[in-house]
Amino acid sequence: MIHWPLLSLVTFVPLVGVFFIIIARGDEAVVASNARFIALWTSLADFGLSILLWIYFDPNTAGFQFVERADWINLGGFSISYHMGIDGISLFFILLSTLLTFLSILSSWVVIKFQVKEYMIAFLALETLMVGIFCALNFIVFYVFFEGVLIPMFLIIGVWGGDNRIYSAFKFFLYTLLGSVLMLLGILAIYFQTGSTDIEYVLAHANLIPFGLQKWLWLAFFASFAIKVPMWPVHTWLPDAHVEAPTAGSVILAGILLKLGGYGFVRFSLPMFPLASHFFTPLIFTLSVIAVIYTSLVALAQTDMKKLIAYSSIAHMGFVTMGIFAVTSEALQGAMIQMLSHGFVSAALFLCVGVLYDRLHTHEIARFGGLVERMPAYAFVFMVFTLAAIGLPGTSGFVGEFLILLGTFRVSTTEAVLAATALFLAPAYMLYLYRRVIFGTLTRVDLRGILDLDLREKAIFVPLLALTLWMGLYPTSFVRPIQVSANHIIEQVTAAVDSAGPLHASLR
Amino acid sequence: MPHYPFPAIAPAVPEILLAGLAMALLVLGAFRGERSTREVSWLAVVALVAVFIVNLAQGGQSHFAFYGMFVSDAFAVFTNALVLIGSAITIIMGLQYDEDERIARFEFPVLVMLATTGMMLMISAHDLIILYAGLELQNLALYVAASFNRDSARSSEAGLKYFVLGGLSSGILLYGLSLVYGFAGTTGFADLAQLFAGGGPVSPGVIVGLAFIIAGLAFKISAVPFHMWTPDVYEGAPTPVAAFFAVAPKLAAFALFVRVLIEPFGPLFAEWRQIVLFISVASMVFGAVAAIAQRSIKRLMAYSSIGHVGYALIGLATGTAAGVRGILIYLAIYLVMTVGAWAVILCMRRQGRMLEEISDLSGLSHTHPALALALAIFMFSLTGLPPTAGFFAKLYIFFAAINAQLFGLAVIGVVTSVIGAFYYFRVVKVMYFDEPVAAFDRPFSFELQSVLVVTAIITLFFFALPGPLIGGADAAAAALFVR
Numbered sequence: 009m010i011h012w013p014l015l016s017l018v019t020f021v022p023l024v025g026v027f028f029i030i031i032a033r034g035d036e037a038v039v040a041s042n043a044r045f046i047a048l049w050t051s052l053a054d055f056g057l058s059i060l061l062w063i064y065f066d067p068n069t070a071g072f073q074f075v076e077r078a079d080w081i082n083l084g085g086f087s088i089s090y091h092m093g094i095d096g097i098s099l100f101f102i103l104l105s106t107l108l109t110f111l112s113i114l115s116s117w118v119v120i121k122f123q124v125k126e127y128m129i130a131f132l133a134l135e136t137l138m139v140g141i142f143c144a145l146n147f148i149v150f151y152v153f154f155e156g157v158l159i160p161m162f163l164i165i166g167v168w169g170g171d172n173r174i175y176s177a178f179k180f181f182l183y184t185l186l187g188s189v190l191m192l193l194g195i196l197a198i199y200f201q202t203g204s205t206d207i208e209y210v211l212a213h214a215n216l217i218p219f220g221l222q223k224w225l226w227l228a229f230f231a232s233f234a235i236k237v238p239m240w241p242v243h244t245w246l247p248d249a250h251v252e253a254p255t256a257g258s259v260i261l262a263g264i265l266l267k268l269g270g271y272g273f274v275r276f277s278l279p280m281f282p283l284a285s286h287f288f289t290p291l292i293f294t295l296s297v298i299a300v301i302y303t304s305l306v307a308l309a310q311t312d313m314k315k316l317i318a319y320s321s322i323a324h325m326g327f328v329t330m331g332i333f334a335v336t337s338e339a340l341q342g343a344m345i346q347m348l349s350h351g352f353v354s355a356a357l358f359l360c361v362g363v364l365y366d367r368l369h370t371h372e373i374a375r376f377g378g379l380v381e382r383m384p385a386y387a388f389v390f391m392v393f394t395l396a397a398i399g400l401p402g403t404s405g406f407v408g409e410f411l412i413l414l415g416t417f418r419v420s421t422t423e424a425v426l427a428a429t430a431l432f433l434a435p436a437y438m439l440y441l442y443r444r445v446i447f448g449t450l451t452r453v454d455l456r457g458i459l460d461l462d463l464r465e466k467a468i469f470v471p472l473l474a475l476t477l478w479m480g481l482y483p484t485s486f487v488r489p490i491q492v493s494a495n496h497i498i499e500q501v502t503a504a505v506d507s508a509g510p511l512h513a514s515l516r
Numbered sequence: 517m518p519h520y521p522f523p524a525i526a527p528a529v530p531e532i533l534l535a536g537l538a539m540a541l542l543v544l545g546a547f548r549g550e551r552s553t554r555e556v557s558w559l560a561v562v563a564l565v566a567v568f569i570v571n572l573a574q575g576g577q578s579h580f581a582f583y584g585m586f587v588s589d590a591f592a593v594f595t596n597a598l599v600l601i602g603s604a605i606t607i608i609m610g611l612q613y614d615e616d617e618r619i620a621r622f623e624f625p626v627l628v629m630l631a632t633t634g635m636m637l638m639i640s641a642h643d644l645i646i647l648y649a650g651l652e653l654q655n656l657a658l659y660v661a662a663s664f665n666r667d668s669a670r671s672s673e674a675g676l677k678y679f680v681l682g683g684l685s686s687g688i689l690l691y692g693l694s695l696v697y698g699f700a701g702t703t704g705f706a707d708l709a710q711l712f713a714g715g716g717p718v719s720p721g722v723i724v725g726l727a728f729i730i731a732g733l734a735f736k737i738s739a740v741p742f743h744m745w746t747p748d749v750y751e752g753a754p755t756p757v758a759a760f761f762a763v764a765p766k767l768a769a770f771a772l773f774v775r776v777l778i779e780p781f782g783p784l785f786a787e788w789r790q791i792v793l794f795i796s797v798a799s800m801v802f803g804a805v806a807a808i809a810q811r812s813i814k815r816l817m818a819y820s821s822i823g824h825v826g827y828a829l830i831g832l833a834t835g836t837a838a839g840v841r842g843i844l845i846y847l848a849i850y851l852v853m854t855v856g857a858w859a860v861i862l863c864m865r866r867q868g869r870m871l872e873e874i875s876d877l878s879g880l881s882h883t884h885p886a887l888a889l890a891l892a893i894f895m896f897s898l899t900g901l902p903p904t905a906g907f908f909a910k911l912y913i914f915f916a917a918i919n920a921q922l923f924g925l926a927v928i929g930v931v932t933s934v935i936g937a938f939y940y941f942r943v944v945k946v947m948y949f950d951e952p953v954a955a956f957d958r959p960f961s962f963e964l965q966s967v968l969v970v971t972a973i974i975t976l977f978f979f980a981l982p983g984p985l986i987g988g989a990d991a992a993a994a995a996l997f998v999r
Contacts, residue, residue, distance in 0.1 A: 081982050086915060126881070126885075148911070153902075155901055158901065159901060162941070162944075166945060166949045171844060174949055177949075181941060182937065185934050191916060196915055196926075199915075297900075398672050
């Protein structure tokens with residue numbers, strides 16, 4: 009263990025970058041260039057710091073590590089402390105956040121031509137908020153970060169987005185805000201039930217919350233997380249937000265923000281409301297299966313690349329929610345791996361779309377075709393990530409889906425079989441997309457001169473490519489830190505359900 | 517010959533001092549004429565600051581004066597401080613505007629000081645008579661202030677409207693007060709509380725009187741369904757006056773509302789709770805929905821203030837110390853962010869003409885990035901998004917609501933705040949997403965810039981040092997419940 013506040017550093021270092029960008033002076037071009045470099049170096053340094061977390065992380069304990077605690081507000085019987093700490097569940101999300109922010113900034117190097125300073129500030133602020141969400145161990149601190157994310161994301165979609173950006177930004181913002189305010193009331197209700205806003209304390213004293221209240225709290229948290237995931241039928245903001253967001257915005261949206269929902273389910277819903285989770289499992293299973301099948305079919309019919317990938321994200325996240333609420337060790341680990349894998353893969357797919365968008369300013373599938381002739385390196389990169397999205401063995405997509413299906417199968421055969429239809433629906437829409445964009449004959453005049461990936465773009469894809477293959481070929485490096493924490497949650501839930509008697513245990 | 521001791525005036529020193537200074541400045545202005553406006557204004561600010569210090573020096577203990585008709589306690593000190601800050605800032609903000617509009621007259625700061633005296637009297641009232649006297653002192657000054665731009669039909673109309681409706685509400689209030697006096701036989705807060713605390717059946721006359729009192733005070737805080745005057749008066753009155761209306765009088769009336777319901781009528785909680793619940797829900801819903809269609813930013817702020825009154829009323833509906841603490845925190849933060857938003861509105865001037873449409877803010881992030889950022893911070897805060905101060909305001913209100921098991925009210929509260937988010941974010945959208953139009957006149961006056969910087973910093977970084985405000989509000993709320 010190390011003795012300096014590493015988590016606070018990882019969380020707040022980006023704000024140092026923000027400060028330097030704000031004080032940067034000079035004419036517009038100079039400021040823009042300085043802002044780019046400051047943002048790049050800050051996010052790289054932050055990524056480096058977060059790597060230290062992984063190095064010093066002790067995978068043998070389910071307890072929280074790197075814990076920091078300080079009094080914040082302690083007046084009138086309502087104490088809120090600044091409490092940070094991570095376990096196996098949050099560790100990789102922090103790494104994912106810092107990595108994707110760095111890559112996002114790199115990917116926007118040339119494309120963002122106006123208001124560069126504000127753009128970089130928004131991304132660095134977003135990084136602070138995202139990392140903070142995964143580190144926070146106090147409900148109020150968590151909530152501040154969780155809802156704070158909406159502000160920079162709203163601006164990123166609204167200022168640098170596509171033609172219909174205003175509608176999308178509002179839809180994204182209002183949808184997610186509605187969910188999270190209900191969670192705020194849930195947090196306050198938990199405080200009055202358990203006497204604490206400390207997440208660690210509430211996790212240890214989850215038995216203080218009676219079943220009747222658990223159901224209401226579960227629904228309040230569900231409102232927030234289901235919209236974030238997003239689960240069918242509250243997913244409609246996602247395709248709109250993705251289509252209009254700038255490439256880097258889509259990367260963060262798909263890579264991190266969707267994971268907030270899954271993270272919330274694993275961190276709060278399961279261990280804090282085990283009986284309610286058990287009670288509502290059929291609901292989650294039903295919605296997940298509908299999400300998997302319905303959105304896969306919808307993805308088949310898309311004519312816009314970003315929309316197609318957005319719908320595929322919903323289908324993938326359907327797997328994740330199913331895995332989380334199957335409450336088996338394999339399924340939960342699978343869900344965690346699937347979230348991480350989806351974090352690189354969908355981010356990479358959006359970056360792939362971004363590469364084409366930068367060149368032709370469209371993401372309509374019909375505008376492309378035969379790109380393999382002019383862009384062999386691009387075709388290769390796109391293929392690897394397409395296959396990873398399908399879940400080909402050897403890529404990261406396979407590990408997660410396999411573990412989830414394995415774990416779910418033990419709980420509900422029907423559910424697993426229905427979800428497994430995605431195993432042929434996903435290849436259908438992804439390969440269909442790949443064929444239309446990359447293969448075929450290159451007929452359009454403006455595609456003749458299209459350039460292949462340049463060095464900067466390759467540099468963006470290399471780490472994602474490496475991670476996808478690393479996780480696919482040797483998942484142990486990732487599973488090991490997750491394992492103990494995940495098993496601990498499963499034990500907690502199982503014990504709570506078992507001790508509640510046959511009424512609740514009947515489904516097991 | 518009976519012996520009349522000299523009344524113990526110590527608790528009322530801030531009010532007396534302020535009234536005296538207002539008279540002195542009036543005399544000064546009358547002798548020096550119009551050109552002394554700036555001087556009188558700054559002296560008024562100095563006077564308000566001096567009274568602020570004297571007020572704080574009162575300490576947190578409860579002291580009664582004038583045979584228990586007047587009280588100085590932690591609650592009064594806290595809300596007086598807010599009102600004084602609000603008044604001082606509005607005088608500063610209005611300086612440049614009044615000069616540009618050629619309505620700079622030395623009476624304005626004097627009127628603000630007199631209104632403030634009335635407000636402080638309302639806050640410290642411990643008797644129904646003092647309550648009414650304070651309220652009328654405030655009202656008379658405000659009627660004149662609303663029609664201050666006397667050559668403008670709009671301003672005169674606003675003043676007249678405010679006068680007629682304000683007079684009506686004062687009448688209703690007075691009728692309620694007299695009913696209570698008639699049936700309870702006393703006007704002292706302490707006596708009333710003692711009378712009702714016995715339990716026992718309460719005369720229907722008192723209940724009717726209480727309903728009239730609530731209706732009359734609801735006018736003053738512009739809670740639905742007594743809100744109609746607000747948008748028209750805000751729109752018609754000169755902008756600095758509207759900014760003043762949005763802050764100090766509202767805080768004072770709210771403090772009075774809280775004190776009246778908690779202290780003398782506290783034992784009748786079950787009776788008045790229904791009414792407060794209703795006007796709270798109605799204000800939140802109406803404030804959120806009606807603001808959506810507004811084009812004028814001044815009207816938008818009016819509906820926004822109606823909505824905020826609804827949130828603060830949630831705290832009152834709990835009837836607990838936690839609820840009152842929530843109200844006080846809410847009011848303090850509302851003061852900061854509203855003053856900031858009005859300061860931005862005062863900057864909206866192009867080629868010498870004031871602008872009031874939301875669309876005039878188009879592309880403000882290109883033309884005036886700092887101004888756009890400040891207004892965005894205020895809008896985020898008015899929405900209640902973390903990490904801005906507005907979030908903590910709502911947090912403590914909902915904390916009290918959940919504590920008092922008012923789940924339905926809390927859910928309505930958060931849902932309307934999402935609806936409200938739509939129109940606050942529309943302002944952000946106009947500034948950041950729309951194409952820029954011509955820039956505003958520069959430079960903004962030094963006073964406005966200072967107000968903007970200070971309020972924006974407090975709004976954004978409140979989370980770093982929330983202790984003093986929350987602690988002060990906690991002590992102030994406790995003062996209402998110890999007796």
